[in-house]
Amino acid sequence: MRAYRLLTHEDSSAFCHKVTEALSKGWELYGDPAYAYDAASGVMRCAQAVVKDVEGPYDPEVKLGSL
Numbered sequence: 705m706r707a708y709r710l711l712t713h714e715d716s717s718a719f720c721h722k723v724t725e726a727l728s729k730g731w732e733l734y735g736d737p738a739y740a741y742d743a744a745s746g747v748m749r750c751a752q753a754v755v756k757d758v759e760g761p762y763d764p765e766v767k768l769g770s771l
Contacts, residue, residue, distance in 0.1 A: 705757070706757055707766075707768055708734070709753070711723055711726060711754060712749060714745070715747065715749065719752075729756075731754035732755055732756065734755045737752045738752075
């Protein structure tokens with residue numbers, strides 16, 4: 705199965721650490737990052753999709769961050 709996650713966070717080093725942690729766990733970047741203004745909170749937000757091949761069938765109960 706190919707697992708998919710969309711990592712998001714405000715534009716800070718915390719976002720970079722979130723992506724770096726996923727990469728260190730075997731996730732791979734998927735597509736280009738996105739960057740947009742969040743008017744509700746007044747900050748810029750970043751997003752990056754990541755994918756990872758894992759064994760077994762899809763299960764909606766799986767916590768993707770634990771893969």
